[in-house]
Amino acid sequence: xxxxxxxxxxxxxxxxxxxxxxxxxxxxxxxxxxxxxxxxxxxxxxxxxxxxxxxxxxxxxxxxxxxxxxxxxxxxxxxxxxxxxxxxxxxxxxxxxxxxxxxxxxxxxxxxxxxxxxxxxxxxxxxxxxxxxxxxxxxxxxxxxxxxxxxxxxxxxxxxxxxxxxxxxxxxxxxxxxxxxxxxxxxxxxxxxxxxxxxxxxxxxxxxxxxxxxxxxxxxxxxxxxxxxxxxxxxxxxxxxx
Amino acid sequence: xxxxxxxxxxxxxxxxxxxxxxxxxxxxxxxxxxxxxxxxxxxxxxxxxxxxxxxxxxxxxxxxxxxxxxxxxxxxxxxxxxxxxxxxxxxxxxxxxxxxxxxxxxxxxxxxxxxxxxxxxxxxxxxxxxxxxxxxxxxxxxxxxxxxxxxxxxxxxxxxxxxxxxxxxxxxxxxxxxxxxxxxxxxxxxxxxxxxxxxxxxxxxxxxxxxxxxxxxxxxxxxxxxxxxxxxxxxxxxx
Numbered sequence: 001x002x003x004x005x006x007x008x009x010x011x012x013x014x015x016x017x018x019x020x021x022x023x024x025x026x027x028x029x030x031x032x033x034x035x036x037x038x039x040x041x042x043x044x045x046x047x048x049x050x051x052x053x054x055x056x057x058x059x060x061x062x063x064x065x066x067x068x069x070x071x072x073x074x075x076x077x078x079x080x081x082x083x084x085x086x087x088x089x090x091x092x093x094x095x096x097x098x099x100x101x102x103x104x105x106x107x108x109x110x111x112x113x114x115x116x117x118x119x120x121x122x123x124x125x126x127x128x129x130x131x132x133x134x135x136x137x138x139x140x141x142x143x144x145x146x147x148x149x150x151x152x153x154x155x156x157x158x159x160x161x162x163x164x165x166x167x168x169x170x171x172x173x174x175x176x177x178x179x180x181x182x183x184x185x186x187x188x189x190x191x192x193x194x195x196x197x198x199x200x201x202x203x204x205x206x207x208x209x210x211x212x213x214x215x216x217x218x219x220x221x222x223x224x225x226x227x228x229x230x231x232x233x234x235x236x237x238x239x240x241x242x
Numbered sequence: 243x244x245x246x247x248x249x250x251x252x253x254x255x256x257x258x259x260x261x262x263x264x265x266x267x268x269x270x271x272x273x274x275x276x277x278x279x280x281x282x283x284x285x286x287x288x289x290x291x292x293x294x295x296x297x298x299x300x301x302x303x304x305x306x307x308x309x310x311x312x313x314x315x316x317x318x319x320x321x322x323x324x325x326x327x328x329x330x331x332x333x334x335x336x337x338x339x340x341x342x343x344x345x346x347x348x349x350x351x352x353x354x355x356x357x358x359x360x361x362x363x364x365x366x367x368x369x370x371x372x373x374x375x376x377x378x379x380x381x382x383x384x385x386x387x388x389x390x391x392x393x394x395x396x397x398x399x400x401x402x403x404x405x406x407x408x409x410x411x412x413x414x415x416x417x418x419x420x421x422x423x424x425x426x427x428x429x430x431x432x433x434x435x436x437x438x439x440x441x442x443x444x445x446x447x448x449x450x451x452x453x454x455x456x457x458x459x460x461x462x463x464x465x466x467x468x469x470x471x472x473x474x475x476x477x478x479x480x481x
Contacts (some may be wrong), residue, residue: 002445003441008438016254030246189456196433204425207424207425208246223424
């Protein structure tokens, strides 16, 4: 029987498995975020498709860290000069293209102390791999969030023959299944995807632990508190960067 | 206690609570969605601010049901019908002309229904979207954070046939780190609710002996053919 109860039970078990298997990697990433923020760095987050949700969930809300910058796919069009029809072409899918990522990367004010999160469940598409490659070549620490089950089951689409996880200084496996959907059915497709739920938990746990580490170091965590004056000053500090 | 573990544990607790309190509503919403879909309707999704995460969770998703469609402010920006600054400042949520702009770029149909997501449920744009849908006799499901909605006297539920509660605190800050408050639960709990709805829609289809229109991850070999076979009959109405 496939119903809400079944999903609740399966996702709870998966979240336990995610935490238990990734707690050391999560700690290492929070340390990297702390070090970056203490040097006035910014965490650049890039994910194509639904993966960008990881950044969105910890951004622009009370209690959220300010020095998080989301590299938006739509910036290709609004700032990078890519025609909207090419960007939204449903037959020749833009996120799969290799060799265009620099148009996005070059738009931003990226400083040496900045770190990158690159997120893709499959980790096989052109743009995410190129962004990770660019960041790494420029000497930045790169954190990959991916589904190892998915990425190992698919052929790479990138001309290098590589997959996203191969570019990570730290790799977090979101423990999602191949194809993202969790529950087997009688048909060809499984049902109920988990990556956004897993990725949100990863993002929130990282954000909270980073705040805690900053606090322990005596560095005031740059988070939105809901106090207008405080928040405006913080936003101004990172203006043009985050 | 490890703060990372604390967040994971909180999510699991809140998901359990949300399920226990709302399982009947979740099933009722899924029945309403699947009835709309069986009548060749599409469930049009719109979310205010972080409410868009719920939209993304149902819209053209791996393991998701095909006949959903997201009304995206970002697409209005891409088509130069809206300025990004209006989204960033929040002014867009008071701009009723957005409804006509959606009608301009999307293929909306009288058979469609609406699922509208807002933490406070009081923004003029989303309330007007709900009101116009009701005027046309279309069904409306609302998703709000009930504690916050009550506090600010929201209006969205006046037009909703059914509603779901995000079940978060007001404000949505579940962790206290030595006096600093952080840790939002609402979007993640909502994502779980969205997947519970997906499971229940699947159940609605198969219990009637019908095949559920379940999408594959676009990053699986052969998925494009399968997914296009589900979405092509709707033309521009989905995706």
